[in-house]
Amino acid sequence: MNIDGIKVVDATLRDGGLVNDFFFDDDFVRALYKANIEAGVDYMEFGYRASKKQFSTDDFGKWKFTSDEDVLKVIGEKDPRMKLSIMVDVGRTDYLEDIAPRSQSPIDLFRVATYIETIPEAIEMINHISSLGYETTCNIMAISKCTDEQIADALYKLANTSVSAVYIVDSYGALYPKQARKLTRLYHKILSPAGKEVGMHAHNNQQCAFANTLEAKDLGAKWLDGTAFGMGRGAGNCHSEALLAYLNGKKYHLDPLLKLVEEWMIPMKDSGIEWGYNTSYMLTGLTNQHPRTAIAATKTKDMNYTEQFKFLSYQ
Amino acid sequence: MNIDGIKVVDATLRDGGLVNDFFFDDDFVRALYKANIEAGVDYMEFGYRASKKQFSTDDFGKWKFTSDEDVLKVIGEKDPRMKLSIMVDVGRTDYLEDIAPRSQSPIDLFRVATYIETIPEAIEMINHISSLGYETTCNIMAISKCTDEQIADALYKLANTSVSAVYIVDSYGALYPKQARKLTRLYHKILSPAGKEVGMHAHNNQQCAFANTLEAKDLGAKWLDGTAFGMGRGAGNCHSEALLAYLNGKKYHLDPLLKLVEEWMIPMKDSGIEWGYNTSYMLTGLTNQHPRTAIAATKTKDMNYTEQFKFLSYQ
Numbered sequence: 001m002n003i004d005g006i007k008v009v010d011a012t013l014r015d016g017g018l019v020n021d022f023f024f025d026d027d028f029v030r031a032l033y034k035a036n037i038e039a040g041v042d043y044m045e046f047g048y049r050a051s052k053k054q055f056s057t058d059d060f061g062k063w064k065f066t067s068d069e070d071v072l073k074v075i076g077e078k079d080p081r082m083k084l085s086i087m088v089d090v091g092r093t094d095y096l097e098d099i100a101p102r103s104q105s106p107i108d109l110f111r112v113a114t115y116i117e118t119i120p121e122a123i124e125m126i127n128h129i130s131s132l133g134y135e136t137t138c139n140i141m142a143i144s145k146c147t148d149e150q151i152a153d154a155l156y157k158l159a160n161t162s163v164s165a166v167y168i169v170d171s172y173g174a175l176y177p178k179q180a181r182k183l184t185r186l187y188h189k190i191l192s193p194a195g196k197e198v199g200m201h202a203h204n205n206q207q208c209a210f211a212n213t214l215e216a217k218d219l220g221a222k223w224l225d226g227t228a229f230g231m232g233r234g235a236g237n238c239h240s241e242a243l244l245a246y247l248n249g250k251k252y253h254l255d256p257l258l259k260l261v262e263e264w265m266i267p268m269k270d271s272g273i274e275w276g277y278n279t280s281y282m283l284t285g286l287t288n289q290h291p292r293t294a295i296a297a298t299k300t301k302d303m304n305y306t307e308q309f310k311f312l313s314y315q
Numbered sequence: 316m317n318i319d320g321i322k323v324v325d326a327t328l329r330d331g332g333l334v335n336d337f338f339f340d341d342d343f344v345r346a347l348y349k350a351n352i353e354a355g356v357d358y359m360e361f362g363y364r365a366s367k368k369q370f371s372t373d374d375f376g377k378w379k380f381t382s383d384e385d386v387l388k389v390i391g392e393k394d395p396r397m398k399l400s401i402m403v404d405v406g407r408t409d410y411l412e413d414i415a416p417r418s419q420s421p422i423d424l425f426r427v428a429t430y431i432e433t434i435p436e437a438i439e440m441i442n443h444i445s446s447l448g449y450e451t452t453c454n455i456m457a458i459s460k461c462t463d464e465q466i467a468d469a470l471y472k473l474a475n476t477s478v479s480a481v482y483i484v485d486s487y488g489a490l491y492p493k494q495a496r497k498l499t500r501l502y503h504k505i506l507s508p509a510g511k512e513v514g515m516h517a518h519n520n521q522q523c524a525f526a527n528t529l530e531a532k533d534l535g536a537k538w539l540d541g542t543a544f545g546m547g548r549g550a551g552n553c554h555s556e557a558l559l560a561y562l563n564g565k566k567y568h569l570d571p572l573l574k575l576v577e578e579w580m581i582p583m584k585d586s587g588i589e590w591g592y593n594t595s596y597m598l599t600g601l602t603n604q605h606p607r608t609a610i611a612a613t614k615t616k617d618m619n620y621t622e623q624f625k626f627l628s629y630q
Contacts, residue, residue: 176529176561177492177529178529178530178533204522206525206557206560207522207524207525207526207554207557208525208526209522210521210522210523211491211492211522211523211526211527212526214491214492214493215493218493229594239597241594241597242521242522242597245521245597245598245601246491246601248601254624255621255624258594258620258624259620259621261618261620262594262618262619262620262621266618279556279573279576279577282554282556282557282560283560283573286560286561286563303576303577303581304577305573305574305576305577306570306573306574306577309569309570309573
């Protein structure tokens, strides 16, 4: 299998943090870090660097506000085999004050998450963060809500920045494989001439997260996100272990992730932290909507799916 | 969306029967029948017609041996909006004695399930059953284990029979979308000139059942199998409700299936009948093997996935 230039990005702490408010046990973070390194994962994302002016540290665990010190305290010395990433959301981070020059930080990559409407702000962030020496990607969320024209416009703008890659982020789990292919082609057409790569961050609302990730890969997407056991908002993400199973060979290794699933992810799920496919998520994916109503339905064990569908159909 | 000539086949009683030994409540069967009709499902499969000489009626419920009378007793008068199907396995049915002429039966379609090695026997069955007036399909199981040459040879033979369609049966849930596409193209190339159609029966070991079904559909497969809430052996099947959600419109309707999931399928799962994706099934799918070891591991809650992977890798 051709894995040239592939970067597997583990987003467990970041997307998974959305279901446990970023309260992860330090031992788990260390186990995940170790498993990712042994598995050959290229980047591990240590949550968000959100603004402490906007969000309370009483409400959220440290991986919502991840400082360089938090990372180093948990991992000890940085292992050179894997790069480290943090996500910053447009409008929710004090990036001008809270990011040190790269030479003083264990972080390699900042991923700038944005909706299509705030691409100009995202580009300002990208410019600033790259000027500090970091790699950057731009992660365009809710991509299934954007028109091709909006996307093309955003990509042309991003092609002129220092980003390494732009991501297709299927926040609503609305994409089918053929749409994942269409978007990958569109991204490539605009980004490749500028030397930028394409990334895929999939959600599993319609059980297409893994399939969509493979489809993007086959069409040349190089940045592939996964989370351990699919842990992530709502229906969750592409399972890292499925992705590593597919890529398993010389560079990538499945075993460390299998062990992590057994020892940490299943106990975590059994303890009551909820994520993963159900019919409510299928319906928000189908109707191309934010999973919030499905998250609420899942929490209250509301299984009146016909009512949910009716409600979503009139949104 | 183009749904010309699509046939949605509900295989819940048949593939689902593999996880509860075909002991379905009559009330459930009636609810499923009603839901399928209202949803616009084209065929409902009423289990197998297995040989009572080979299998004991003490060990299995009636839908393993489905007689015409069993069907009529449960559904009452046959609704003309939906056709009825039964599956017969090569070597496991007394088809010469146990099938009445179509004019005396509520059944429209017999699906002949076979491994690639027993295609000649399957063709004998197909010939006999069509001579009784029934529609037939040939369902080639464990297709992921067959070479392209074996498949082409089988398809050329089947092209000269009276079958309406030949199925890609991904018994091991081993196919990725691109393989589903490749097989659909190969099937088409050989079958279309003979006026035969292509079917897809997918398993969810690697969470690709729905995606693979869509891929086959987009390349012209007309016979699409689903089961309510994915009920079926091991990791289960393409969820009918996901398929109907995708096709939802003038002909197909999602609501009746949503209601069935809520009122019957979730309680059935909660009662302890097990099916659906887990990491053990991912590993048998990945290694292209029969799910039996994963079924055993699931039953005993064995989550030593690294050991399972090691065992499967040396098979």
